[in-house]
Amino acid sequence: MSDTHVAALVGNGLSISVNNQMTLRSITTEVVARIGESDGDDVSVAMRGIADRALPDGAGSDGDFEVLLGAFDAERRNLELLEVLSAATGQRDDDELQQAIRRTARFAERVRDSGVSHALEVIAERSRANEESSGALREFVRAIVTEFTGDVSFGNLNYDTLLLASLLRECKDEVADMGHGQLGGELTIAHDWSIAGYPLRQCADDFPATHRVRLLHLHGSLAYWDDGTGTHLKISRDRVTPELWRAVRDGNCSARPDVVLTTQHDKATAVEATPFRLPYEMFGTALRGSTHWLIVGYSFRDAPVNKMLRESFDGHELPKVLVITHGDSPTRSEVERALGWDPECDGNANWLSIDREGAAGAHERHRWSRFVR
Template identity: 50%
Template sequence: MARNVAVLIGNGLSVAFNAELNLQQITQEVLERIRRLDGDDVVTAMKELAARALPDGANTDEDFEVLVGALGAESRTLEVLNRLAQLTNPKDEELRDCIRKVASFAEQVCDSGISHVLQVITERSHAYQDTAQNLNSLVASLTDAFDGKVVLANLNYDTLLLSALLNVCQSDLADMGHGRKQASVILDDNQTREVQQLRAFADDFPQEKRVQLLHLHGSLTFWATRDRTTFVKIPKNLLEDGEQWHAVRNRTTNIRPAVVLANRKDKVEHVTRQPFALAYNMYTVGLKGAKHWLIVGYSFRDDPVNERLRTEFLDRTTKPKVLVVTYGADPERRTVERAFGWGVEDGPSDWLTINRGGANGAEKTQEWGSFIETSKQGLPRLGAES
């Protein structure tokens, strides 16, 4: 019988294979770039938002969420204003025009802020030769050990994991880019280009591809038309020279990034929209179909993600075998147990193993070997696990 695994990847994996993707460093670099900007009212508004959000700079990884939450907050303003413009009495064209101008300004501030964040990540989204080989080794160990479905839910915006998967198992891989459907978009050079659309339905994923890569919160390469009716995947090489990010800020492209860059509260709403809703739903299917769950570099601070894990975990009589790979003392075991809905009254969490040595080299550890071995032998029922 084929063995399936559901995998959740957080920022800790990216940092393990490229320290430049540390969230605190990214946040500090974005703050510095915004502070150095000269320009119009949009720039002034961005500076004000950044200064209010983090007046003392970036001191922890959590500050990344604070900054993007502040910069992305204008998206909520935009939605309210668009609704107001639609509700305004048609005879009051002057009021309607004013609302639309404010909505356009809010959209520019939001797009400009997000473009700076993603441009920094794009510039750092690479793996050096030795660490790339190590990441390839981790991915190969995982895909070799599980001969059934390997469903990877990635919370990172960078392309490190995708690159490793392409190197290791390209013929078995399906990501969210639709290989057979394309759309025309206008990029930074004012040229119309044909690029892949994103998959819209679960049936768009080919059944013969056993490895699925799902970006729960989007990717550098995920873009959408401004009316969010068309979602596309842009090749990363078209983003590396920085011109497309300038085009977003200058409004000379007809697409904008499709990512969840928001604080914890707003993420709950954002992930109900496409393409994120599809990714979450397919990850849930992956959880349901797997007796083994691997979680790498995740802080257990995303409420929508925790809710999916907890709901499926609590629904099971026989619990999945869970391996959490982290670096250092955070998160504590109790934090992980709480995320899964496991209380003190439930007894020892024999289903849970935590490897605190980090993702780089995790496939060589005893915890990994035990996790892989149980995948081959099958799991006893809860209470009989050692």
């Protein structure tokens, strides 16, 4: 029997199965609280003003996470447009105006970086799973890599390292992520503080052919950083400390986390840039080459991800698709629509199965059995 390939798209629901404080609403509530408690410098005052304007009544839904972080990024992007506009209106030579715009843009970047650092710090703290919960995740991961003997490609939408930790426990010698296996870079935080890192892979050929399990962080990771000069590195999880987040907020380092944290509108542009373009391309290739698609804890509300799914599904020999969620969302019609399937024209989606009991123990339920056989 030939090997069977699987492409597994993983969203926030998988992290929630490990720690129920990983819901986006809960994270947003904590981020807003920390912003409110932050020191009274100009950046903190600006952050509180933006947060109050974006979420005047606090966090009421998972979607507010993107609203809040998108609001911080929008201020920076608006100033980029202002600089273009000033040039287009013949004011390119107005040095005083240009300098004022650039100063304000740098300030907006600090505000954005502070907001992002608060969010990622909360995620980092809460992604340290207890043994029982992480054990359930490892069992699920073990079932996936054992059942599918061909290529196993994970497209991870989470910023935490929970899935990576489980993969390293279950199949360390078979897994490769975006980081090269040998140290070869250095992330400079301050003149007397640097962190050794692994350069991120730059093309598909950089992944070792001997490793059939690939972890592709589509929107970045707590451990992925831009050193400020365009060099992208992975650092060890244990080096992602409160002191590192504080350095980002204080404006004392040029390094920034490599993550996509912006509005849906701007995500489409962000994922075309390095280092996100490569994992998107590779996961799209994995989808088109896999007979089985496993989608875990994903809301089907992310436009670039839905586009990738739809384009990979179109013209593809119908894969078997198992969606694992918790509760009534997403609906079957929402899944079909995201994949470009029209029941009136295309008939019943017999290829699709939905398990609504959550990720924990999913490999022990009957829908999993039907999916893998």
